[in-house]
Amino acid sequence: GVRPPLPDHALTLQAVPRAAHHLGPPLLRALPPSPLPRPPRALSAHAAALPHALLLLRSLPSPATNDLNAALRGLAASPHPARSLLLLAGRLLPSPSPPRPRLDALSLSFALKASARCSDGPATLQLHALVLRLGCTADVRLITTLVDSYAKCDDLASARKVFDEMTVRDVASWNALLAGLAQGTEPTLALKLFHRLVGSFRELPPREAPNEVTMVAALSACAQIGSLWDGLYVHEFVRKMGVSGNVRVCNALIDMYSKCGSLARALEVFHSIKREDRTLVSYNTAIQAISMHGHGGDALKLFDEMPTCIEPDEVTYIAVLCGCNHAGLVDDGLRVFHGMRVPPNVKHYGTVVDLLGRAGRLAEAYDTIKSMPFPADIVLWQTLLGASKMHGDVELAELAATKLAKLGSNVDGDYVLLSNVYASKARWADVGRVRDTMRSNDVRKVPGFSYTEISGVMHKFINGDKEHPRLQEIYRALEEIMSRIGELGYEPETSNVLHDIGEEEKQYALSYHSEKLAIAFGLIATPPGETLRVIKNLRICGDCHVVAKLISKAYGRVIIIRDRARFHRFEDGQCSCSDYW
Template sequence: MNSTIYTTPPSHPSSLFPNITLCKTIKHLKQVHAHMIKTAQIHDPLAAAEVLRFCALSNNRDIHYARKVFDQMHQPNCFSWNTIIRALAESNDDGKPLAALLLFFQMVCDASVDPNQFTFPSVLKACAQTSRLKEGMQVHGLVVKYGLDSDEFVVSNLVRMYVMCGVMKDAHLLFIRNLIEFEEGDEVVRNNKKKEEGNVVLWNVMVDGYVMLGSLVLGEFGAARELFDSMPQRSVVSWNVMISGYAQNGLFKEAIEMFREMQMGDVCPNYVTLISVLPAISRFGALELGKWVHLYAEKNGIEIDDVLGSALVDMYSKCGSIEKALQVFERLPRKNAITWSTIIGGLAMHGRANDALDYFSRMERSGVTPSDVTYIGVLSACSHAGLVDEGRSFFSHMVKAVGFEPRIEHYGCMVDLLGRAGHLEEAEELILNMPIKPDDVIWKALLGACKIHGNIEMGRRVAKVLMDMVPHDSGSYVALSNMYASSGNWEAVADVRLMMKEMDIRKDPGCSWIELDGEIHEFLVDDDSHSRAKEIHSMLDEIANQLRLIGYRPDTSQVLLNLDEEEKESALQYHSEKIAVAFGLICTSPHTPLLIVKNLRICEDCHSSMKLISKIYKRKIVIRDRKRFHHFEHGSCSCKDYW
């Protein structure tokens, strides 16, 4: 290897061995190692430690080789022990963290070298990863024995160990004790800004612990938020923990609010922040905020790799801008199975089945192997477009040619595909012959198909299965009640409603929301709580009059209540998506597209009305309901009335 001039300080071990420093691969390192063995230079503890450091901790690490190097060391120093323990503790391979613990206990038993403040963080991390509380408590005792229980880095890892082992009480006690010691320290320490900044790590660990606990017990999110609000200083990690915690547990509104609050402070979002908040933005269809995130990444040099790229594609797809999703996808420098599956799923959601299947073919031609998630998107595309034969063919190919074991989601797509197309008996037979136990989602898909096609007999049978499976879920009761109502059987409707009342089961209210000027406005059915409610109701009346002028009459068969005709018409007028559209019309300039997100499936009357409203007001109206997107423009819908 050529010699070179190096600038590393002479006191640093690596400066003594530039041939190791210049290694680019493990293969190069092995050549240097062999030369050191041949020349007996390897007996120098510093030389051996540098070889170990490279193969254990460099970007080209080889932990198996590192372990061999360590085992051949005659009397490894503390640095070498710390290096191999850290490498094992940080490995994602099964068994390596446990090996780190065993090696640490060997270090303690040999007693030739005492552990120091750099040893314990790795050991505690290994305890946390393996959930070994008993061993972690023993390590805690050693921390105290060696007088390191005031070292911030060690204490932070101690607290994290208790957090990861689910012992929040002990973690909290240790956290409080550390804060008290800090506050009661001498004047120099109390006024040391660096000490305060270092403490933010400990706060982050505790907040993260309460967030994780909140994933199991929802009420604990309050404890996490209270602790977060009490932090004397917050790092980007502090914000990321809260944003991702909210988003991953379905508290999407709180995640977005936290992200907005972050922007008002002096901490800038980073790559992890964007990855964390994009799912929440997707859930609410907050397109403008999603665009801001995309622009922020570009302006601040945050790499839009396959992970962030997939999140952006998903966001644009779910926020109604499938064209922008396609643009982001095409610009990605690298595409993997996740990015391909995301765009295929997005196209399926927008009813662009042929495009979804074309992208699937492109994916195969590009050499990327489709995953089982990819096939969910393909089958979903077939379902939304009524491509029954194609769906059957893809399902068969996935099982017989590719060799994937179908997941519950694949069966769900097939039941949905067959049910929508009216093949109810085939769908039911598929459910009954599945090798895995069907869940309530699959039975709900069949129940929905029974409602669409008016098969009350099968619907009653399926509803009974669901009532036994999920007795407090309102979906099956409401669907059965609606089927009875559509056939005019009000006595049966009353029986179902009475059953719901006795069991205290309440129907989920229809809810729609629209984002305007960065703010999300939510509306329920017959909602008059908005500050501009009078204007909204006035616009709803105008819309109703405009619809009557062109001969449209409300489809009162969609009102599944025993009301007179006038009351039914009034009920239809105040569906949540109509209120959201009316609000959008009065708040935006002419020709501005409107995006509405709805928690339930859009009803037939609203669907028919939206087609005409788009024509009357010359607006593109995009509605994302529970199942898919509807693009209303010039009096027609992208779904071609098949949904």
């Protein structure tokens, strides 16, 4: 729910010492005296001058509010934004001398920007109390910054409440909430807000009219939920607003189309950007799009075609390595990795471990982990565990599981992967032991579910679904599907059901996976020939992959499935992943 109004005691300066205690000791107490005999009248917040500015601030006998604000602004934008909060806290603590500078709306605005960068929700709440106490609620820019800070601290309920209480809003206010919802946990609500804004934008004053920032936020929401219908609507609005040439909007369009399963449209937007206008983000987004759709060779080609004036960064190399990983281009991936012009981080090593592991080169994958200049994190050991499961290496799977336990990992995937390794070897006693440990640690397996969008409406299915209003039609369609693909030679891959149950029960368990239900619904709810798009929260299983290929051939449909790791495009009995995923 929405956060209730702040209690009266939170609106007084009595709350300030508690805020200062939370934020830590004042930064300036640790600073040495200024070596300069005559401080200037104004401070600079430029990054290079920041240390000197802080020394000068301490040496001022009666610092003005502008002096404090310059330091707060510089620290908030620095690599260590928490120091801005420490500085503000120090200025709030009682002190007989020298007199403390008064805080104003700018002081709080810079501090809120710092708390947003730190994702420090408690600090944002305390700064909100100060905003109320100092009577700054009429300052639209400050309240917009407050909305943005709450959103970036994942407190979307408070962000919405502050936004709803604003008597005057400008486009920046809308954009702050839109971006927070779109990039947080409520992208669907972001799109509703966008439609609300668009529905009345002709009557809005210029300062409230949507702009390119609004478009980027809305497109981000479409990308997150995979709604191509909404994405096309936003793109049309982009054209009407005359911002389709804005490179930031184009980059967001590339990302949206690729994550909604339309690689062709994504690349069309990329190629519409003049070569001299393309930015590093443009190339990174396009390479990532190509990689997600399994075209590793094309991703490498675009990487090689990047102009020399644009230097690849960490994101570029992750995108290229992912392309090699999804396409099984091991040697190319290793070449890119060893030729990196930036220091590789744990994500780069993780992608290489996955690249080697999927190819069955488990010893090299393990050696890569051991050679890293920093300790392996949980994700790396989970990657090695997944590769061990894929290739049935029990010893390495047990080693990875032990490392994960030592690191405190307690997620369902760790147990499921190890259990599946044992199950593939029919070691049912070990499977039972792992499941007993899951129960004792209160770890529950995340259920599989899938979405499909029909005429702008998202339909959700879970494994063995019993709730959809057209369930009987879906099940009848699924029976007909199984009969038709059976004529093409389909036999259930019951090895994917890793339970000690009978063959018939395994076939039944396979038949009602969520992606099969979503595809069956798509076939009865759309006209012949229309592309079907499905989003799945987990990786697609081997049997569903075979079924999707055969359905694409039997029904003449293109089926695009976006699973947790990548896209699969099924057409005429083949998949874009070439059965490598």
